[in-house]
Amino acid sequence: MLQVDQLRKRYDRTDAKAFAVQEVSFNVKLGEFFTLLGPSGCGKTTTLRSIAGLEMPDEGEIRIGEDTVFSSVRGIAVPVNRRNIAMVFQSYAIWPHMTVGQNVAFPLEAMGVPTAEAARRIERALEMVGLAAFRDRPAPMLSGGQQQRVALARAFVKEARVLLLDEPLSNLDAKLREQMRVELRDLQRRVGTTAIYVTHDQEEAMSLSDRVAVMNEGRIVELAPPRALYLRPRTRFAAQFVGQADLLDCTRVGSEGNAWIVDTPLGRLRTADCSDAEAGASKTSLLIRPEHIELRASPENGLNEVAGVIERLVFSGRIVEYIIRAGDRLVRVQGTSREIFEAGRQVVMSLPPEHCVVVTD
Ligand SMILES: Nc1ncnc2c1ncn2[C@@H]1O[C@H](COP(=O)(O)OP(=O)(O)OP(=O)(O)O)[C@@H](O)[C@H]1O
Ligand SMILES: [Mg+2]
Numbered sequence: 001m002l003q004v005d006q007l008r009k010r011y012d013r014t015d016a017k018a019f020a021v022q023e024v025s026f027n028v029k030l031g032e033f034f035t036l037l038g039p040s041g042c043g044k045t046t047t048l049r050s051i052a053g054l055e056m057p058d059e060g061e062i063r064i065g066e067d068t069v070f071s072s073v074r075g076i077a078v079p080v081n082r083r084n085i086a087m088v089f090q091s092y093a094i095w096p097h098m099t100v101g102q103n104v105a106f107p108l109e110a111m112g113v114p115t116a117e118a119a120r121r122i123e124r125a126l127e128m129v130g131l132a133a134f135r136d137r138p139a140p141m142l143s144g145g146q147q148q149r150v151a152l153a154r155a156f157v158k159e160a161r162v163l164l165l166d167e168p169l170s171n172l173d174a175k176l177r178e179q180m181r182v183e184l185r186d187l188q189r190r191v192g193t194t195a196i197y198v199t200h201d202q203e204e205a206m207s208l209s210d211r212v213a214v215m216n217e218g219r220i221v222e223l224a225p226p227r228a229l230y231l232r233p234r235t236r237f238a239a240q241f242v243g244q245a246d247l248l249d250c251t252r253v254g255s256e257g258n259a260w261i262v263d264t265p266l267g268r269l270r271t272a273d274c275s276d277a278e279a280g281a282s283k284t285s286l287l288i289r290p291e292h293i294e295l296r297a298s299p300e301n302g303l304n305e306v307a308g309v310i311e312r313l314v315f316s317g318r319i320v321e322y323i324i325r326a327g328d329r330l331v332r333v334q335g336t337s338r339e340i341f342e343a344g345r346q347v348v349m350s351l352p353p354e355h356c357v358v359v360t361d
Contacts, residue, residue, distance in 0.1 A: 001028055001029055001030040001031075001032070001064070001065060001161065001162065001194045002027065002028040002034075002051065002062075002063070002064055002162055002194065002196065003026075003027050003028075003061075003062070003063040004024060004025055004026050004027075004047070004050075004051065004060070004061075004062050005025050005060055005061040005062070005063075006023055006024075006025055006059060006060045006061065007021055007022075007023075007024040007025070007047065007050060007057050007059070007060035007062070008021060008022050008023065008024075008057060008058045008059040008060055009021040009022075009043075009046050009050060009055065009057045009058055010058055019218045020043050020046045020218055021043040021046045021047055021050070021057070021218045022218045022219055023219060024043070024047055024060075024215075024218070024219065024220055025220070026213055026220065026223060028162075028194055028196060029194070029210075030194055031192045031193070031194055032194055032195070032210045032211065033185070033188055033195045033197065033208055033209050033210045034194075034195065034196050034197065034209065034210065034211055034212075034213070035196075035197040035198070035199060035205045035208060035209040035211070035212045035213065036048070036196070036197070036198045036199075036213050036215055037199055037200065037201075037202060037205040037212050037213065037214050037215065037241070037242075038200060038214060038215030038216055038241070039200055039216065039241070040200060042215040042216050042217060042218065043215055043217075043218040043219075044166075044198040044199075044200075044215060045166055045198060047198075047215075048087075048164050048166050048196060048198050050062065050070070051064075051085070051162070051164060051196065052080060052083065052085055052087050052164055053069065053070070053077070053078060053079060053080040053083050053085075054080060056077060057070065057072065058072065059072045060072055061073070061074075064083060064084065064085065064161060064162055065084075065161055069083050081110075084160050084161045084162070085160050085161065085162045085163070085164055086107075086155040086156070086158040086160040086162075086163050086164070087155065087163075087164040087165070087166070088151050088152060088154075088155045088163070088164070088165045088166070088168045089151075089166050089168070090166050090167040090168065090170055090171070091171065093151070094139045094147055094150050094151055094154070095139060096138075096139055096140045098138075098139055099135065099136050099137060099138055099139060100126070100131060100134045100135050100136070100137050100138075100139055100142070100150055101122060101126070101135040101136060103139050103150050103153075103154055104122050104125055104126060104150065104153045104154050104157050105118060105122050105157075106154065107154060107157060107158050108121060108122070108157060108158070111158070121157050121159070122135075122157060124157075125153040125154075125156050125157040126153055128153065128156060128187055128190070128191070129149035129150070129152050129153045129156075129183075129187070130149065130183075131146065131149055131150065131153065134146065144171060144172050144173070144176065145172055145176045145179070145180060148168065148169070148171070148172060148180060149180075149183075151168065152168070152184070152187070156187070156191060156193070160193075161194065162193070162194050162195075162196065163188070163193045163194065163195045163196070164195075164196050164198075165184075165195060165196070165197045165198065166198045167198055167199055167200070168184075168197075169181060169184075169199075169204065170199075170201075177204075181204060181207060181208060184208065185207075185208050197209065202241060202242045202243065205226070205242075206226040206229075206230065206242070207226075209225075209226055210225065211223060211224065211225050211226075212224065212225070212226055212229055212242075214229070214235075214237065214238045214241055214242070216237050216241075221235050221237050221238060222234060222235050222237070222238040229242055230242050230243055231355075231357070232272070232357055233287065233357065233359055234277075234359060234360065235359055235360060235361070236285055236359050236360065236361050238359075239287045239357070239359045243289060244289060244290050244332065244334075245287050245288075245289060246287075246288055246289075246290065246331060246332055247285040247286065247287055247359070248264040248265055248266060248285060248286040248288070249264065249265065249285060249286075250262040250263065250264045250269075250284055250285060250286040250358065251263045251264075251284075252284070253268070255274075256270060257273075258273040258274060258275040259271050259272065259273060259274060259353060260274045260277075260358060262284075262286060262358070264286055265327070265328075265329050266306045266326055266327075266329060266331070266351075267306060269286065269304050269351060269353075269356055270303065270304055270353040270356065271286065271353060271356045271357070271358050272353060272354045272355065272356055272357050272358075273354075274358050277358050277360075283360065283361045284358050284359070284360055285358070285359050285360075285361075286356055286357070286358060286359075287356070287357045287358075287359050288351050288355060288356055288357075289355065290321070290332040290333050290334040291334040292351070292352060292355035293331070293333045293334075293349050293350065293351055294349070294350040294352070295322070295333060295335055295339075295341055295347050295348070295349060295350075296347065296348040296349075296350055297341075297347065297348070298348060299348050300348075300350070303353070304350060304351040304352065304353055304356065305348050305349070305350050305351075306326050306331075306348070306349045306351065307326065307346065307347075307348055307349075308324040308325055308326035308331065308346075308347055308348075308349055309324065309325050309326075309344065309345065309346055309347070310322055310323075310324055310341050310342065310343050310344060310345045310347060311323045311324060311325045311330065311343065312343055313340075313341070313342075313343060315337070315340070317337065318336070318337070319334055319335070319336060319337075320334070320335040320336065320337060320340055321333075321334055321335075322334070322335060322341070324347065324349060326349065331349065333349060
């Protein structure tokens with residue numbers, strides 16, 4: 001549905017290396033929810049605005065469906081209004097001097113949609129976001145979440161092929177954000193729109209997306225479905241960006257089937273399946289997430305078991321966060337309230353091999 005190929009964009013003409021986006025390539029399938037995730041300034045908005053036609057890339061090619069809407073080589077740059085896309089911005093920019101209905105009607109008027117059809121589409125869009133009853137209300141007399149829904153309805157009403165969303169939930173408070181997250185996903189599924197979503201919030205990316213592209217310094221460093229990204233990241237950057245991560249320097253000393261045997265500051269450990277690890281990677285680290293470490297009172301089989309002492313713990317109800325000293329290393333472990341180990345106690349940390357993931361720099 002959408003193909004982005006070798007996109008490059010530099011704002012600062014005076015600095016040859018100052019690329020906002022470089023060599024960014026990805027494909028998005030019809031009906032897919034695709035997310036660009038990354039820290040501030042990594043080039044997410046630039047990529048999205050390039051797709052929309054609001055920004056002119058220096059190099060690359062962008063195709064929407066069968067149409068090439070941008071190509072530096074072929075000199076194609078289709079204007080915004082002919083790209084058949086809808087966009088929701090971070091500041092949702094609804095028009096304060098209009099009613100809810102007029103806000104949603106606006107793009108259709110601009111497109112010259114006949115009145116009867118427009119009325120039908122407006123009704124359906126407002127219905128979809130649960131605002132049918134608010135149609136004649138002045139737009140400013142709505143809560144933040146409702147205003148956000150007006151912005152979504154205004155985007156959906158265009159029935160565009162691709163929906164672009166740039167941090168559309170970031171202006172909402174935490175609770176509303178979570179609720180809108182679920183609604184947005186439902187809505188996108190029901191309508192079947194292809195969505196490109198931009199966020200720096202990893203939880204939002206995980207819970208909404210079919211696939212996530214992790215960006216850093218203008219490049220995509222990793223692209224995968226949420227679970228694979230979290231459980232089997234390939235890069236150090238993605239491992240740390242999508243969740244808590246303790247990374248251990250590791251050196252491969254052997255293998256067992258597809259698993260590696262590695263030496264780490266916590267001793268010799270067996271890793272998860274490494275058959276698709278990059279051969280000859282420069283530097284490797286071992287990722288183990290705090291919630292994957294199991295605490296035991298005593299050793300069971302010696303496999304991937306590391307002795308330690310509880311240095312401190314924070315009990316917060318559902319979870320218990322431990323800091324555990326093993327030799328001169330401190331390890332974070334997330335436990336549950338099912339069994340609580342007190343500070344000062346000797347424990348054994350069991351690091352399940354399937355959760356010991358080798359990542360590269
Ligand atoms: N109009 C502009 N002029 C010059 N530099 C720009 C412009 N817009 C963005 N940049 C620079 O390009 C880089 C990428 O910016 P971009 O807005 O794409 O980042 P982002 O990932 O959307 O960040 P954020 O999460 O903060 O919105 C940044 O270094 C930014 O300073
Ligand atoms: Mg941005």
